[in-house]
Amino acid sequence: MTGTSDTVLKVEGLQVSYGSIPAISSLDFEIKRGEFVAILGPSGCGKSSMLNVISGLLPPTRGVVEVDSRPLYDAGRHAPKLGYVFQAHRLLPWRTVKQNLELVLAASDVPRDQWEDNIDRLLDILHIGQFKNSWPMQLSGGQRQRVSIARALLVEPSYILMDEPLSTLDEVTARSLRQELSGIWARTGATIVFVTHSIREAVYLADRIIILTRGPSTVFENYHVPIARPRAYDDPRIAEVEADIIRRVEHAWGLDPIKQSEVA
Amino acid sequence: MQKENNLIISICAVLMLLPIWWIAYRNTNFIADPFVVATALPHFLSQADTWSNIGITLYRVVLGLAGGVVLGTLAALAMNQNKLAEQVLSIYVTTALRTPSAIAAIMALAIFRGAEIGYIVVVMFITFPFMAVGLRDGLKSADKDLAEASQIYRLGSLRYIRHVLLPFIAPFIFSALRNAHALAWKVIVVAEIFGAARIGFGAQFDHAWEYMQMVEVHLWLLVFIAIVLFVEYGVLRVAERRVFRWRG
Ligand SMILES: Nc1ncnc2c1ncn2[C@@H]1O[C@H](COP(=O)(O)OP(=O)(O)OP(=O)(O)O)[C@@H](O)[C@H]1O
Ligand SMILES: [Mg+2]
Numbered sequence: 001m002t003g004t005s006d007t008v009l010k011v012e013g014l015q016v017s018y019g020s021i022p023a024i025s026s027l028d029f030e031i032k033r034g035e036f037v038a039i040l041g042p043s044g045c046g047k048s049s050m051l052n053v054i055s056g057l058l059p060p061t062r063g064v065v066e067v068d069s070r071p072l073y074d075a076g077r078h079a080p081k082l083g084y085v086f087q088a089h090r091l092l093p094w095r096t097v098k099q100n101l102e103l104v105l106a107a108s109d110v111p112r113d114q115w116e117d118n119i120d121r122l123l124d125i126l127h128i129g130q131f132k133n134s135w136p137m138q139l140s141g142g143q144r145q146r147v148s149i150a151r152a153l154l155v156e157p158s159y160i161l162m163d164e165p166l167s168t169l170d171e172v173t174a175r176s177l178r179q180e181l182s183g184i185w186a187r188t189g190a191t192i193v194f195v196t197h198s199i200r201e202a203v204y205l206a207d208r209i210i211i212l213t214r215g216p217s218t219v220f221e222n223y224h225v226p227i228a229r230p231r232a233y234d235d236p237r238i239a240e241v242e243a244d245i246i247r248r249v250e251h252a253w254g255l256d257p258i259k260q261s262e263v264a
Numbered sequence: 265m266q267k268e269n270n271l272i273i274s275i276c277a278v279l280m281l282l283p284i285w286w287i288a289y290r291n292t293n294f295i296a297d298p299f300v301v302a303t304a305l306p307h308f309l310s311q312a313d314t315w316s317n318i319g320i321t322l323y324r325v326v327l328g329l330a331g332g333v334v335l336g337t338l339a340a341l342a343m344n345q346n347k348l349a350e351q352v353l354s355i356y357v358t359t360a361l362r363t364p365s366a367i368a369a370i371m372a373l374a375i376f377r378g379a380e381i382g383y384i385v386v387v388m389f390i391t392f393p394f395m396a397v398g399l400r401d402g403l404k405s406a407d408k409d410l411a412e413a414s415q416i417y418r419l420g421s422l423r424y425i426r427h428v429l430l431p432f433i434a435p436f437i438f439s440a441l442r443n444a445h446a447l448a449w450k451v452i453v454v455a456e457i458f459g460a461a462r463i464g465f466g467a468q469f470d471h472a473w474e475y476m477q478m479v480e481v482h483l484w485l486l487v488f489i490a491i492v493l494f495v496e497y498g499v500l501r502v503a504e505r506r507v508f509r510w511r512g
Contacts, residue, residue: 055416056416084416090409090410090412106423137511155417
């Protein structure tokens with residue numbers, strides 16, 4: 001952490017269209033170093049598209065994306081170090097857990113003599129130390145997602161993007177991973193941008209929730225979560241804040257067109 | 265345990281051919297007595313001549329197959345890269361795929377006037393389209409999700425190809441290689457017979473047949489089957505199992 005600027009990511013006037021069809025109409029926001037930001041928005045509003053843009057995978061149709069004060073899509077720029085936890089784990093099935101992690105380390109600038117220690121430390125934090133030499137196929141969905149989180153943390157990224165990483169897990173597993181994620185974030189000081197459909201999950205995890213409008217989206221509201229940490233998932237205050245957010249978005253998100261036609 | 269079972273099943277499958285052979289021998293004119301063939305086998309195998317003939321055929325197969333793999337890989341890469349190349353090469357590949365081996369053999373041997381290179385070219389010509397099609401299909405199906413993850417973690421092209429793309433298309437490579445290998449042996453024998461080769465497996469087989477040395481014919485046939493099975497099970501499948509051990 002150099003600390004020259006505490007803004008890690010700056011997005012201005014971001015617009016994304018697929019062909020002539022707009023997915024994101026105009027987004028402006030900033031992410032500060034060490035922040036845990038959740039992104040909330042109705043299905044199809046362009047959340048994944050936005051993550052793809054700020055991860056360097058999808059050049060925006062229009063707008064500015066700056067990582068560490070430099071344009072992300074600058075031809076001369078060396079791609080910044082980022083982590084990405086996808087909805088599916090996207091581990092290489094032909095490499096063991098350790099080999100998967102080593103591969104991203106090989107592409108990073110972490111010196112080789114630190115690999116083993118870094119891997120062991122993270123696997124321990126995520127309680128998957130015993131699976132170090134297992135194949136991804138031998139792990140449960142939750143364990144694979146832990147490896148995927150370890151992989152993202154391992155490269156010492158400017159920020160980590162997570163696209164509904166817990167949505168395919170059963171609620172019990174999701175709960176324990178949520179709690180760990182919160183702990184890991186506190187311990188490592190990582191910057192996390194976390195897309196979710198679960199308002200409660202967003203409230204539990206995030207400092208700030210960027211609420212988007214229906215697609216093509218803009219920022220509806222920057223919502224600062226007024227709950228001190230550590231938080232408990234079943235804390236009634238979390239339910240209160242959740243209810244508050246639902247009240248706010250109800251109108252903006254509206255009913256699904258399909259549901260409306262069902263009502264009619 | 266599983267491994268031993270498989271071995272036992274395979275051996276039984278081979279042994280089951282013996283009574284069939286014997287029945288065929290009793291009821292037809294050209295099939296030799298299995299016991300006579302078995303008795304002749306040790307002497308046959310101890311002759312240097314046998315091995316030099318097998319050696320030359322093996323040499324033609326290996327070089328031709330290697331050429332086919334290289335050519336097929338290049339064609340697949342080109343087809344995957346470029347729409348125009350795909351359109352043009354598809355026509356060549358389809359043509360090569362549909363060309364009867366005997367015709368390919370006669371043409372190549374006529375063009376190269378029976379020179380050694382002719383045999384290698386036939387094998388190359390017959391095997392390359394299998395490699396091309398198999399690899400192209402593999403490349404086409406390459407996992408976009410894994411490619412994205414590789415880009416996020418800045419693996420770079422070399423690491424991506426080596427650790428992501430190649431393992432991904434490995435099943436396609438193996439199945440193409442198996443097809444190509446099986447075809448290579450079939451076509452080399454045809455070429456050696458049609459090309460009136462003086463040495464090589466096909467030449468010896470043809471010679472024995474012409475002089476009605478039926479025991480010899482059977483001996484060559486046995487050796488041929490043994491080699492093909494050995495490469496398939498002893499080399500290709502073993503390599504495949506090693507490469508795919510992550511499948512558990
Ligand atoms: N590759 C693509 N080509 C064309 N249209 C696309 C593509 N990817 C997304 N879209 C469209 O852009 C819009 C936004 O999609 P996106 O996946 O970003 O939404 P999302 O907010 O992540 O949705 P969800 O919550 O369901 O995951 C959708 O209307 C989608 O159909
Ligand atoms: Mg999405």
